[in-house]
Amino acid sequence: MKTNGYGFWIGSAVVLALACIAAATIKNEYYFFAAYIVVQFVVLATAWNILGGYAGYVNFGTSAFFGVGAYIAVMLIKWMNLPLGLQIVAAACVGGALGFAVGLLTLRLRGIFFSIATVAVTIILETAVINWRFVGGATGVQILRPPVMEPFDSYTKMLFVCAVILAIIAVAIARYIETSWIGRGLRAIRDNEEAAECTGVPTLKLKLAACAISGALMSAAGAPLAMYQSFVEPASAFNLTYSVSALAMPIIGGTSHWIGPVIGALLLGTVQQVVTVTISSELNVLVVGVLLVVFVVGAPQGIVGLFVKLREKIKGKNI
């Protein structure tokens, strides 16, 4: 697929403008509550795809980074009452450092062994938070939202616009990685790590960079959770559902292109939101599982792959 720099930034500006217009005109807060979750998953899925999609390292530790982001925000609120923007920046820094550290320890493992190690990270961090009384420990902590900032009339709308900005930043970073030498290096690692190493690709450095960037974005996505829920407790902040969804969305959308995780998150996130309040929450989890199996078996390249195949077919017919 060709990438058009201007087109991407114009598209991003349009999306942000539409989000702001929606926040200014739509009174019903429910849409923003639901849309926030969907956009949050765009960030998580895009972040997951940087390491999982481009480099082929399947990370089950999304919930660890997400939970760390949430708890960094909680800590900063309780400690210094810092504003939301600084909470997100701090969470991204800590998430990046954590990603780097976790990468150093685990990236020498491959395949299923790496995945198991990332699950362990979630369990270790959740246990640490359970025993950290300052942030509420196992009990959790209630957070009172500060007054909303101008020009917003509700905190939820502000969080939604904030999530859209985060999503644009995440997608822009993923797009840059994909189209630059970093992306080429990561793809070489995914296809054959030994061959990449032999041809001079700095495999460990690239994997560490991918892990740190991915971790930073996941933690940044977790930071607004404290204000979104007004309550954070370890079981929900470190919930494995985040890991499963962040993995399922790029696989459904397609891992080879930056738009894949976006499509997957918008599709699956929206379906999950609709199913939760219409049919049954049990089906919500089932939907993820069934879609994942269907796409892995029927369309391993995801929706993007299907689209590429369709386009090639049409081209072939025209020739």
Add this chain to the structure above:
Amino acid sequence: MKSIRLFAAWLSAALLMAAATAQAQGTSGQPIKIGIGIAQTGALSGGGKAALVALQLWVDDVNAKGGLLNRKVELISYDDQSSPAVTPGIYTKLLDIDKVDLLIAPYATVPTAPLMPLVKQRNLLLMGNFSFQVNHTVKHDMWFNNAPWNDASSWSDGFFSTGGRLGATTVAFLAADQEFAQNLANGARELSKKLGLKTVYEQNYPPSTVDFSAMIRAIRAAKPDLVFVASYPNDSAAIVRAVNEIGVGPSVKLFGGGMVGLQFTPIMESLGSMMNGIVNYNTYVPGMDYPGIKNYFERYSKRAIAAKVDPLGYYITPFNYAIGQMIEQAVTATKSLDHKVLAAYLRKNEMKTIVGPIRYGPDGEWASPRVITTQFRGIGDKNVDQFKLPGKQVILSPASVKTGEIVAPFEKARK
């Protein structure tokens, strides 16, 4: 010309009257919507499903009487998956899309906590549903909890006052390292200090613990007079089994206190005689008589069996029915659905419910807590019906509902 004007005036008046009638019919014809997000899946679903059966029973009862303010009552419920992450979205949908008139909180503390800032921000009445200290930080003045407790010590007061009467001087604490259990244990520690008891053993265990044999042996070695346990359902069952196998020694006068799960029918049925002698908290047991409660349980039991939920439902369900009764009393008395008006009524007046009269304190919790402390006696194995009989759980405290005296020490009471 004059006749045309007269005709136009009549026509206008007729149209206005028709519009007014249509509007009035529209309001009175529409049901009063009550919204709730309640666990139907996840860890809290056992209680959530039974609670929903009780609430639906109240809705059917009130509709059979003609509804409220001559309008039918409709309960709109969503599954919160036992997760606090889902609660804000569900309640915003209830308010902004479903346009509910009144709100009932989710079952239990964790899913309720995220809801408190939302209702405070929007100035909404919220009927609490078995949560604990959830209004502690937010201090919302339109919150009314249905559960018969207020602070942490109200749970374990009966256990320690009974222990004090038995001349206890030492205590051991065993608590799950989780939210509710830790709050409970903290309240118990305060009461223990007040009584001047010496702590000879103290252990917090991870929530995933399945083997308690080492802890029970350590308690036995410490030779305490009282053993206070704050545990969750699965842990409670495992602890009771460990005690049954190993024993806690002859020094122990009382064992139990804050064991969640020993109130749930499937666990009580499964443990059977192993529970004999345990002194534990509860909210309702057979033998406590309030107007309408027997009739309620007869009807609840039929529905619960059909819905395949807790067939006895003593612990939670009558308090859920009571939420409906309180709404009914407040709406009928004030003839209003205005949240401020209803909250003012609930704050000032005594509520008449199937779990007895309820008066609220300034924090929206019961002004006089009524958590009961009971001792299991004469329990046999594999018999659900025995739990319907008074005397199987003897009430030791509070004095107002007391049905018997403590049998101690623990080893003697187990026989």
